[in-house]
Amino acid sequence: MEPASGNSIDIPADLLPYIFTGERVTNIEYVKKAATQHTPSSLSELYRLARVEISKSLQTWNPPLASLALESDTETSSHLHRYEALFGRDALRVAIDLLAFYPQLTRKTIIALAKLQGTSYNLAREEEPGRIPHEIRNPDDPIAKQLSKEFGWGWPYYGSVDATPEFIRTLVAYCQQTEEGFGFLSSHFTDKDGQERQIADALIDAVGWIINRMDKNPQHLLEFKTPLPGGILNQAWKDSWDSYFHSDGTIANHDKGVASIEVQRVVYDALLDAAEIYDDALGKSSEANALRQRANELKQTILDVFWTDDKGGYFVIGTDRDDNGNLRQLKIRTSNMGHLLHSRLLEGNDTALVEMREAIIRQLFSPEMLGGNGVRTLATNEIRYRPGAYHNGSIWLWDTYFIVQGLHRHNYHLLANELSQRLEKVIHQTKMFPEFVRGDDSPRAYLNQRVVDVWDSINNKSNRIEQPPQEVQAWSVAAIITLHHYDAKNHSYSKPSQFESEIIKSIKASDDDLH
Numbered sequence: 001m002e003p004a005s006g007n008s009i010d011i012p013a014d015l016l017p018y019i020f021t022g023e024r025v026t027n028i029e030y031v032k033k034a035a036t037q038h039t040p041s042s043l044s045e046l047y048r049l050a051r052v053e054i055s056k057s058l059q060t061w062n063p064p065l066a067s068l069a070l071e072s073d074t075e076t077s078s079h080l081h082r083y084e085a086l087f088g089r090d091a092l093r094v095a096i097d098l099l100a101f102y103p104q105l106t107r108k109t110i111i112a113l114a115k116l117q118g119t120s121y122n123l124a125r126e127e128e129p130g131r132i133p134h135e136i137r138n139p140d141d142p143i144a145k146q147l148s149k150e151f152g153w154g155w156p157y158y159g160s161v162d163a164t165p166e167f168i169r170t171l172v173a174y175c176q177q178t179e180e181g182f183g184f185l186s187s188h189f190t191d192k193d194g195q196e197r198q199i200a201d202a203l204i205d206a207v208g209w210i211i212n213r214m215d216k217n218p219q220h221l222l223e224f225k226t227p228l229p230g231g232i233l234n235q236a237w238k239d240s241w242d243s244y245f246h247s248d249g250t251i252a253n254h255d256k257g258v259a260s261i262e263v264q265r266v267v268y269d270a271l272l273d274a275a276e277i278y279d280d281a282l283g284k285s286s287e288a289n290a291l292r293q294r295a296n297e298l299k300q301t302i303l304d305v306f307w308t309d310d311k312g313g314y315f316v317i318g319t320d321r322d323d324n325g326n327l328r329q330l331k332i333r334t335s336n337m338g339h340l341l342h343s344r345l346l347e348g349n350d351t352a353l354v355e356m357r358e359a360i361i362r363q364l365f366s367p368e369m370l371g372g373n374g375v376r377t378l379a380t381n382e383i384r385y386r387p388g389a390y391h392n393g394s395i396w397l398w399d400t401y402f403i404v405q406g407l408h409r410h411n412y413h414l415l416a417n418e419l420s421q422r423l424e425k426v427i428h429q430t431k432m433f434p435e436f437v438r439g440d441d442s443p444r445a446y447l448n449q450r451v452v453d454v455w456d457s458i459n460n461k462s463n464r465i466e467q468p469p470q471e472v473q474a475w476s477v478a479a480i481i482t483l484h485h486y487d488a489k490n491h492s493y494s495k496p497s498q499f500e501s502e503i504i505k506s507i508k509a510s511d512d513d514l515h
Contacts, residue, residue, distance in 0.1 A: 015452065018386040018465065020249075022458035029451040031079070031468050034070050036431040040472075042481045045433055046098075049474050050105055061102065063109040066090040067470035070432055079451065080471055082143065086136040088113055088163035089237060093398065094478040096170045101485055103178045110171050111189050113163075114202035116156050118209070119193050123227060124154035130209030132167045134160035134235070151230030159232040160239075161213070161224045162263050164206050165270035171203055172273035175281070182281040200282060207274045207291070210267060214294070219301055219327065221319075222267050223257030236260040238336070238377065242384065242456075242463060243391040244318055247331045249383040251459055256321035258330075261306050262339040263318075264298060269343050271295040299345060303356075305329075313359035315340060333379040335399050338364050341406025357410060358499055364403060365415065365503050367510045373422050374400035376439040387440040388448045388466040394436040397423055398475030401483070414496050414504055420483055433476040435469035443511075 009025045019025060047054070048071065049064040066083040095109040118131035127133075133156035137144035147153050175182050185200040214220045224235035233241045233254045244252040244260070252258050271291045278288035306315045308331055315337040316329045337360050340346055346357050363369055368379040374395040378385050385393045400419050407416035426437055426445040438446045452466035496504070 015466075018388075019454065020384075023454040023456050023463070025452065026455050026462070027451065027453040031449055031451065033447070033449055034072070034432065034471060036070060036072060039427060039431040040071065042433065042477050042484065045472050045477045046102075046474075046481060049094075049472070049477065059104070061105040061108045063091045063112040064094045064105070064474045066474055067435065068472045070471045079467060083470060085141075085143075086112070088132045088134050088136070089160055089166060090474055092132075092163065092166040092170045094474045096166075096173055097478040097482050099170075099173055099177055101481065103174065103180075106170065106174050107178075107180075107184070110167070110174060110199070111187070113167055114191070114197075114199060115189050116192055117202055117205060118158055119191060119195075122154060124152060125156060126158040126226065126228060126231060127154075127156075128158065128209060128212075130164065130205035130207075130212075131158050132160075132163040132206065133158050134163055134232070152228055153230070159226060159228075160235045161222055162236050162260075162266055164209050165222075165263075165266045168203060168206050168210075168270040168274050169266065171199065171206075172277050175277060182277075185277070185281055203274065203277065204282075207271075210270065211294070214267075214298075217257070218325075219305065220294070220297060221257075221259040221301065221305075222263055223259045224263075225254065225257045234258065234260075236263050238317075238334075238391040240389075240391045241461065242459075243377075244320070244330055245332065245384055246328075247383065252318070252320040252330055253322065254320075256323070256325060258318055258320045260318040260336065261302070261315050262336045264302050264306070265340050265343050265345055268295050268298050268302065268345050271298070272344060302345065303352075307356065312362060313356070314363045315356075315360065332382045332384075333363055333369065334382075335364070335369070335375045335377050335396075335403070338375060338399075338403035338406060342402055342409055343406070346410075361407075361412065361415065361499075361503060365507055370507065370510070371395050371439045372441050372443045373426050373437050373445045374419060375403055377436075378439075380439075385439075386465055387438045388452075389439075390436070390464070390467065393439040394469075395439045396436045396475075397426060397434065397473070398479050401479035404483075412496075412500050414500055418504070418507060423479065423483065427480055432471045433473060433480060434471060435473040435476065437469070 009028055011025055048068055051062045053060040063086055065085060066087040068084055069080040091109045095106040099106045113132050116133050116136060118127040118129050121128055136156045139155045144155055175184050187199045188196055191197050213222055217223055226232060232239050234244050242251060244258055272295050275288040275291040278284040308316055308329060314333055316331050317334045317336050318330045319327050320330060321327055341360060346353050364375050368381050369376055377394055377396060378392045387393050400423055404416045404419045429445040430447060434447060448466050448468045450466055453462060453464050456463050
């Protein structure tokens with residue numbers, strides 16, 4: 001895409017290359033940077049996010065909010081208060097990361113979301129039986145009112161497809177890794193209709209929602225397609241409307257189903273997790289075997305449908321469909337492929353699986369994907385890359401940390417530590433726990449300090465192509481807490497393989513070239 005011309009707003013030189021054909025800048029607003037002298041402790045920020053009441057040695061946890069402004073930042077813009085709410089996906093990601101350290105936080109999160117689990121079909125909320133909500137707000141909340149007026153949302157709003165399998169994964173992990181164990185399944189709660197239920201019922205209903213969605217899909221994938229004119233188009237973690245596109249920059253066809261690679265990954269693991277509970281605690285052996293069979297079939301579909309040999313081989317971000325319903329790859333290189341490393345999906349010594357794992361790692365540590373402060377959400381040579389874009393070029397701390405976990409899982413400890421050091425550096429330099437940093441090559445962690453809006457005449461949409469990150473994001477806090485608790489003694493370090501040594505050498509050479 002060539003830079004557009006004819007904008008009436010004076011465009012800064014660093015932004016001009018990232019204004020694409022058909023785009024017109026409509027707004028540039030500079031935001032005052034928070035004046036922070038010291039980085040707050042990750043634990044104190046977790047307490048704020050979870051609204052913890054500390055009385056003597058007792059702690060009362062609540063499911064964590066998605067983000068907060070720094071406590072010291074008294075002059076924040078309204079943008080930095082936009083996500084001070086409970087989001088299903090976000091809370092579950094925090095809960096499972098911190099399970100080993102704060103199991104009561106995990107327990108409270110599971111129960112809170114079970115209470116709001118879908119019980120009926122409601123179009124305005126995108127509610128379906130068994131579905132875990134995406135965003136929870138009081139309908140009288142000013143932001144909730146604005147979203148309802150602008151997009152027609154009801155509350156709670158259920159527009160995500162990954163919160164439900166994440167709920168299963170977190171619930172099962174809690175049962176398997178805490179003293180309460182399977183006894184948690186008999187815990188009672190009152191659902192959104194006022195009915196008394198048990199946690200086991202919430203698990204079964206969540207599994208049922210996934211199976212129902214998969215059975216309606218020709219390839220048995222978990223796709224998203226909002227039924228609302230104002231619903232979220234991309235109902236996965238990269239939920240910007242322009243984050244799923246083809247290699248020529250054409251936006252995915254949202255009139256048909258879109259499937260995201262990391263969503264299929266979490267569904268695969270959730271099916272296997274649920275099968276273990278069905279076998280070990282619920283006496284549902286035949287159902288457990290059916291779930292395992294479904295997971296095996298999904299695994300083969302993932303390997304067949306989402307893999308491409310292009311550019312050295314990688315997993316594409318997802319698939320969409322043409323107007324006749326035929327499946328098409330969204331062939332772009334994104335950080336999403338890295339999520340497959342932290343899964344049972346690519347485990348094993350089978351030659352093909354090893355080659356896929358190594359191909360992913362080569363891509364993630366290539367100059368196009370590895371930024372100065374972590375893994376970019378989008379490779380620099382993809383057509384919609386912008387270093388300050390929300391999901392198309394920035395570096396998210398939680399996203400890079402998820403890749404760290406996957407690298408440790410496959411014994412690539414040196415590479416994991418390389419990324420961990422970059423994450424620690426971001427916290428040290430920004431003195432906060434930001435949602436993301438700019439995805440450029442600078443070793444310095446830079447935050448967006450402006451809001452930039454464009455009108456995209458090709459897609460007939462307004463697009464916010466730059467915005468400041470949230471200052472204290474729950475995912476980032478959880479990632480840093482886990483990094484700080486990480487005990488290298490729990491891993492058997494051995495001499496790095498030739499493959500890992502080659503990657504480390506290439507990283508050093510690339511850094512030397514840049515600096």
